[in-house]
Amino acid sequence: MTMKLYQLTIHQAHQLLRKKEITSLELVKSVFERIDQTEPKISAYNELRKEAALKESEQFDRKIKEGKFKSPLTGIPLGLKDNICSAGVRTTCSSKILGDFIPPYDATVVKKLKESETIFVGKTNMDEFAMGSSTENSAFKKTRNPWDLERIPGGSSGGSAAAVAADECLGALGSDTGGSIRQPAALCGVVGLKPTYGLVSRFGLVAFASSLDQIGPLAKDVTDAALLLNEISGHDPMDSTSSLRPSEDYLKALRPEVKGLKIGIPKEYLIKGIDPEIEKSVMSAVNLWKGLGAEVVEISLPHTPYAVATYYILATAEASSNLERYDGVRFGYRSSEVKNLNDLYEKSRAEGFGPEVKRRIMLGTYALSSGYYDAYYKKAQQVRTLFIKDFTDAFKKVDAIVTPTTPTPAFRLGEKVQDPLQMYLSDIFTISANLAGIPAISVPCGLSSTGLPIGIQIMGRYFGESTLLNLAYAYEQASGFHNQKPNL
Amino acid sequence: MATKYEAVIGLEVHAQMLTRSKIFCGCSTSFGSQPNSQTCPVCLGMPGVLPVLNKKVVEFAMKTALATHCTIGPLNQFARKNYFYPDLPKGYQISQFELPLAERGRIEIEVNGEGKKIRITRIHLEEDAGKNIHEGIEDASYVDLNRTGVPLMEIVSEPDIRSSEEAAAYLKKLRNILVYLEVCDGNLEEGSFRCDANVSIRPAGQAAFGTRTELKNINSFRFVQKAIDFEIKRQEQVLEEGGRIIQETRLWDTQKQVTVPMRSKESAHDYRYFPEPDLVPVKISSEWIEEIRKTLPELPEAKKERFVLEYDIPPYDASVLTQSKKIANFFEACVSLYHQPKAISNWIMGDLLNEEEIPLSPEQLTGMIELIDKGVISGKIAKTVFEEMLKTKKDARAIVEEKGLLQISDDESILSLIDRVMKESPENVEQYRKGKEKLFGFFVGQVMKVSGGKANPVKLNELLFKKLKTPS
Numbered sequence: 037m038t039m040k041l042y043q044l045t046i047h048q049a050h051q052l053l054r055k056k057e058i059t060s061l062e063l064v065k066s067v068f069e070r071i072d073q074t075e076p077k078i079s080a081y082n083e084l085r086k087e088a089a090l091k092e093s094e095q096f097d098r099k100i101k102e103g104k105f106k107s108p109l110t111g112i113p114l115g116l117k118d119n120i121c122s123a124g125v126r127t128t129c130s131s132k133i134l135g136d137f138i139p140p141y142d143a144t145v146v147k148k149l150k151e152s153e154t155i156f157v158g159k160t161n162m163d164e165f166a167m168g169s170s171t172e173n174s175a176f177k178k179t180r181n182p183w184d185l186e187r188i189p190g191g192s193s194g195g196s197a198a199a200v201a202a203d204e205c206l207g208a209l210g211s212d213t214g215g216s217i218r219q220p221a222a223l224c225g226v227v228g229l230k231p232t233y234g235l236v237s238r239f240g241l242v243a244f245a246s247s248l249d250q251i252g253p254l255a256k257d258v259t260d261a262a263l264l265l266n267e268i269s270g271h272d273p274m275d276s277t278s279s280l281r282p283s284e285d286y287l288k289a290l291r292p293e294v295k296g297l298k299i300g301i302p303k304e305y306l307i308k309g310i311d312p313e314i315e316k317s318v319m320s321a322v323n324l325w326k327g328l329g330a331e332v333v334e335i336s337l338p339h340t341p342y343a344v345a346t347y348y349i350l351a352t353a354e355a356s357s358n359l360e361r362y363d364g365v366r367f368g369y370r371s372s373e374v375k376n377l378n379d380l381y382e383k384s385r386a387e388g389f390g391p392e393v394k395r396r397i398m399l400g401t402y403a404l405s406s407g408y409y410d411a412y413y414k415k416a417q418q419v420r421t422l423f424i425k426d427f428t429d430a431f432k433k434v435d436a437i438v439t440p441t442t443p444t445p446a447f448r449l450g451e452k453v454q455d456p457l458q459m460y461l462s463d464i465f466t467i468s469a470n471l472a473g474i475p476a477i478s479v480p481c482g483l484s485s486t487g488l489p490i491g492i493q494i495m496g497r498y499f500g501e502s503t504l505l506n507l508a509y510a511y512e513q514a515s516g517f518h519n520q521k522p523n524l
Numbered sequence: 525m526a527t528k529y530e531a532v533i534g535l536e537v538h539a540q541m542l543t544r545s546k547i548f549c550g551c552s553t554s555f556g557s558q559p560n561s562q563t564c565p566v567c568l569g570m571p572g573v574l575p576v577l578n579k580k581v582v583e584f585a586m587k588t589a590l591a592t593h594c595t596i597g598p599l600n601q602f603a604r605k606n607y608f609y610p611d612l613p614k615g616y617q618i619s620q621f622e623l624p625l626a627e628r629g630r631i632e633i634e635v636n637g638e639g640k641k642i643r644i645t646r647i648h649l650e651e652d653a654g655k656n657i658h659e660g661i662e663d664a665s666y667v668d669l670n671r672t673g674v675p676l677m678e679i680v681s682e683p684d685i686r687s688s689e690e691a692a693a694y695l696k697k698l699r700n701i702l703v704y705l706e707v708c709d710g711n712l713e714e715g716s717f718r719c720d721a722n723v724s725i726r727p728a729g730q731a732a733f734g735t736r737t738e739l740k741n742i743n744s745f746r747f748v749q750k751a752i753d754f755e756i757k758r759q760e761q762v763l764e765e766g767g768r769i770i771q772e773t774r775l776w777d778t779q780k781q782v783t784v785p786m787r788s789k790e791s792a793h794d795y796r797y798f799p800e801p802d803l804v805p806v807k808i809s810s811e812w813i814e815e816i817r818k819t820l821p822e823l824p825e826a827k828k829e830r831f832v833l834e835y836d837i838p839p840y841d842a843s844v845l846t847q848s849k850k851i852a853n854f855f856e857a858c859v860s861l862y863h864q865p866k867a868i869s870n871w872i873m874g875d876l877l878n879e880e881e882i883p884l885s886p887e888q889l890t891g892m893i894e895l896i897d898k899g900v901i902s903g904k905i906a907k908t909v910f911e912e913m914l915k916t917k918k919d920a921r922a923i924v925e926e927k928g929l930l931q932i933s934d935d936e937s938i939l940s941l942i943d944r945v946m947k948e949s950p951e952n953v954e955q956y957r958k959g960k961e962k963l964f965g966f967f968v969g970q971v972m973k974v975s976g977g978k979a980n981p982v983k984l985n986e987l988l989f990k991k992l993k994t995p996s
């Protein structure tokens with residue numbers, strides 16, 4: 037077998053660790069060798085912690101030797117999006133304004149993964165403050181799509197998706213506010229799951245839009261996504277919006293049978309401008325499920341056309357407030373040309389934030405301004421309740437809703453940078469799940485004629501992650517698309 | 525003839541709550557620590573942290589709402605008030621806006637013997653900001669964030685107040701209620717009880733309100749009255765001179781005793797309020813409200829009525845004694861030791877009201893009153909004993925014995941003193957006997973003087989009268 041250790045999935049690596057055929061040190065070394073080879077081309081990471089990771093793997097190996105595993109993730113190297121705080125490790129959100137920020141605390145998910153004995157390879161690149169769909173808005177570097185280095189990896193969790201696709205880690209965490217896990221997962225050919233709002237603690241996730249943000253896994257296959265979700269989900273007293281539901285074992289959902297499940301295809305999603313190849317891939321996936329015994333019906337989500345507008349009002353409004361703390365007073369970037377307090381604010385923020393972040397702060401500030409609040413923010417909140425109703429009604433009839441994850445495969449670097457509106461439309465299929473707070477997963481569903489990955493999105497009921505994983509697993513096992521790898 | 529104006533005043537009080545920890549994190553709320561020592565990532569507003577509501581804060585505000593007859597909403601919600609200032613780490617203050625904790629209450633006040641109801645618009649919760657420090661530093665300012673996140677209650681009145689006296693009465697009453705409830709220490713000087721006043725005037729009889737100004741930085745009851753009075757006069761003058769009142773925020777300048785406009789840049793905020801997405805709305809069930817109601821202590825109003833009924837003291841005494849929970853408790857402790865409520869009330873009202881800490885024990889005070897009642901000392905001597913008690917912390921009886929202050933009550937001793945005085949002023953004796961009876965007081969005073977104030981006044985009167993009426 038010529039398989040390299042870095043190519044392993046988490047569950048494969050765990051089996052080999054259990055059988056003592058490999059050690060965690062060998063695994064981590066292999067991942068860093070891979071990073072040495074491919075990272076110059078991909079630029080997925082903002083920060084690597086090789087020394088610490090090797091040391092940790094040696095510690096875990098001692099326990100593994102005695103057959104002691106704290107979790108199926110013991111000794112497994114993972115990537116962490118750079119907006120998730122890790123104590124003592126730079127957490128920059130790919131922004132100049134947090135360029136030297138080292139948090140003194142761990143995000144709850146980081147704490148949990150440390151308790152599960154995972155190893156963090158490094159912090160992955162992203163669009164600044166998670167605002168973007170191509171990772172081109174990073175203040176530091178442009179991450180490239182492992183399938184075509186001239187193309188973007190998607191965003192904002194582009195670094196995490198590219199790192200997983202390029203085997204620069206075995207799995208990664210991202211965050212999803214309007215599609216930021218699912219869209220890059222689709223464009224890089226990996227699995228990406230946005231959990232139900234409240235299933236995973238947001239404590240320590242640097243906020244973009246608090247009512248939409250959710251941390252989730254990016255993984256090489258559905259089983260790994262379930263394994264990661266098992267470790268990071270659960271109630272957190274530090275996050276008031278975190279759900280009190282008892283934990284579930286998502287591995288139990290990994291069944292190949294889908295008989296009796298009802299899948300809905302929303303007619304509003306088959307819009308003009310959607311790449312015909314994508315439509316074809318999605319329809320063949322649907323047929324595959326049908327063949328496995330699932331029932332497929334057409335449904336309607338009538339308010340879909342308003343999703344993008346609603347999202348860009350709510351998300352930017354919350355962002356404009358969430359980003360007020362970056363004022364140059366206590367932490368982060370401070371302009372050196374400061375004569376008075378106003379200077380301190382204006383110059384630090386003008387020099388510290390990139391253009392997309394500024395654009396969204398302006399949009400959001402406007403939407404909340406007195407005289408405009410009712411017409412924009414309040415109206416958008418009202419429309420949001422209509423999305424929730426759309427989905428509640430739909431889930432009375434079906435168990436899951438299937439759509440493409442993105443309207444097109446990965447676009448070229450620079451292609452949409454000058455056209456923010458076009459960029460915003462690349463999230464058109466993913467935004468609704470955030471507005472409604474429901475879970476959604478993207479799984480690889482083949483390649484385009486140009487060899488670019490295509491993703492299919494499955495959305496489910498509140499806390500219906502098991503149904504999503506069931507459908508995704510059945511599809512993955514039947515299609516085998518997760519075995520396709522980029523040539524690097 | 526000059527127009528008669530009527531003032532229209534509404535008050536906003538910010539009361540710091542006496543919870544042990546801050547409103548959204550576990551940091552201590554105590555005063556006087558090293559700057560920035562009582563902080564954590566949450567109250568420092570670091571990236572990624574989230575607020576978690578302290579339930580005690582809600583309960584303290586619920587108590588206040590019940591004590592002021594407010595309606596507590598079944599659902600209240602936090603909102604962000606956005607503005608930039610160095611003492612505000614997140615760039616927004618978590619407050620309440622559309623759905624406050626409680627609404628529509630009232631407080632009853634009394635001014636010049638007349639009762640009046642002042643309506644309360646709302647009570648809402650919010651977090652305090654930190655403090656900027658400029659003093660003693662050149663070319664820089666420092667920020668102390670110990671106070672950031674200390675829980676505040678904002679209590680807003682309707683514009684029902686018509687004079688500075690009513691304003692002061694309202695504030696004293698509200699403060700008293702908060703102190704009784706033990707939800708706030710009510711300290712104006714230290715800023716744990718802060719007041720802003722909205723003041724406008726209108727021609728007497730006019731229904732519509734005039735343009736109001738908001739007065740800030742008033743940190744004592746005295747200044748509240750002065751600032752409001754000044755502002756009413758200032759507005760009258762502006763109108764009389766044909767001017768127009770500008771809606772603005774004005775600061776009370778304690779030194780110059782005037783209100784001055786705040787720079788308009790500082791007051792022209794668009795706070796962009798919106799619901800706080802990091803906190804879920806607070807649900808308050810009627811069961812929870814009833815649970816809190818059961819914990820309410822006896823409030824000043826009820827205590828006053830009970831004092832009148834139970835101890836048979838005048839309503840005036842009862843209302844003075846219940847102005848402070850400490851005094852009321854002291855009074856009751858005294859009465860339980862020695863049942864002479866009126867005498868105890870007199871001593872407390874005369875000598876103890878202005879004391880920060882009550883400087884003697886109930887045992888000491890009642891011990892002394894008992895000595896008076898038993899005729900061991902006179903009321904006059906008691907004054908001396910009282911002073912001595914405060915100084916030495918000794919009991920009344922010990923002081924009386926040590927200082928030889930026992931009252932002279934035996935006939936023989938008093939008669940010998942009377943004889944001495946009569947011998948010293950034979951002409952006055954003669955005048956008295958000729959009918960100048962006013963001189964009786966002179967003799968009482970003289971005998972008291974030679975006795976060192978120790979003569980039993982009742983005995984003295986009786987014997988002196990006999991002696992003067994009987995020619996020798």
Ligand SMILES: [Zn+2]
Nearest residue numbers: 549551564567
């Ligand atoms: Zn704190």
